[in-house]
Amino acid sequence: MKLTTVEQRLIGCLLEKETTTPDQYPLSLNALTNACNQKSNREPVLSLTEAEVLDGLEQLKTQRLVMCDEALSGRVTKYTHRFCNTEFSSLQLDEQQRAIVCLLLLRGPQTPGELRTRSGRLAEFGNVSDVETSLNKLQEQELIVKLEREPGKRESRYQHLFGDAPTSPATPQADINDPNELNSLLEEINNLKAELKVIKQHLGL
Numbered sequence: 001m002k003l004t005t006v007e008q009r010l011i012g013c014l015l016e017k018e019t020t021t022p023d024q025y026p027l028s029l030n031a032l033t034n035a036c037n038q039k040s041n042r043e044p045v046l047s048l049t050e051a052e053v054l055d056g057l058e059q060l061k062t063q064r065l066v067m068c069d070e071a072l073s074g075r076v077t078k079y080t081h082r083f084c085n086t087e088f089s090s091l092q093l094d095e096q097q098r099a100i101v102c103l104l105l106l107r108g109p110q111t112p113g114e115l116r117t118r119s120g121r122l123a124e125f126g127n128v129s130d131v132e133t134s135l136n137k138l139q140e141q142e143l144i145v146k147l148e149r150e151p152g153k154r155e156s157r158y159q160h161l162f163g164d165a166p167t168s169p170a171t172p173q174a175d176i177n178d179p180n181e182l183n184s185l186l187e188e189i190n191n192l193k194a195e196l197k198v199i200k201q202h203l204g205l
Contacts, residue, residue, distance in 0.1 A: 012105030
């Protein structure tokens with residue numbers, strides 16, 4: 001499942017509103033456009049036209065990830081997702097996993113701490129460890145990936161795999177915050193400098 005930026009935003013909004021405003025779900029084209037362009041809880045903030053949203057919905061309908069509901073809503077066409085937890089979807093997630101996927105679709109890569117802080121209206125996490133447990137389960141299903149920790153950050157971010165592959169997945173690496181590791185690296189650098197000096201002398205440089 002490889003979704004464009006617009007398609008990711010559409011699915012994320014449908015998942016979010018299904019939980020947070022069930023009385024207004026399914027969503028009309030106007031409501032969905034407004035949800036996509038919200039300035040809060042969105043990253044990046046988009047300014048999509050209804051035509052762009054409609055085009056994205058048509059693409060999702062082709063992939064059987066969205067369907068229209070005209071019969072129950074009179075003349076206004078409304079849209080529901082078939083992304084997960086429906087009889088049409090092979091993707092079945094528990095409430096916490098669904099909340100995490102929704103947030104990642106709406107706001108891009110995030111840390112466990114950020115996910116817990118932002119998940120209040122979608123699911124309940126007792127602590128960050130609960131978030132990490134759900135993240136591990138999603139990783140096992142190959143639905144998300146842990147990114148390499150950014151310099152100066154305490155936590156790594158996680159990214160969903162429903163779009164383009166991440167550019168910096170986490171790779172095993174030495175923790176240079178460990179004094180022993182730092183000393184080892186410095187010693188290795190000094191050895192290399194000494195070897196380079198010998199080579200230069202041998203070459204007459």
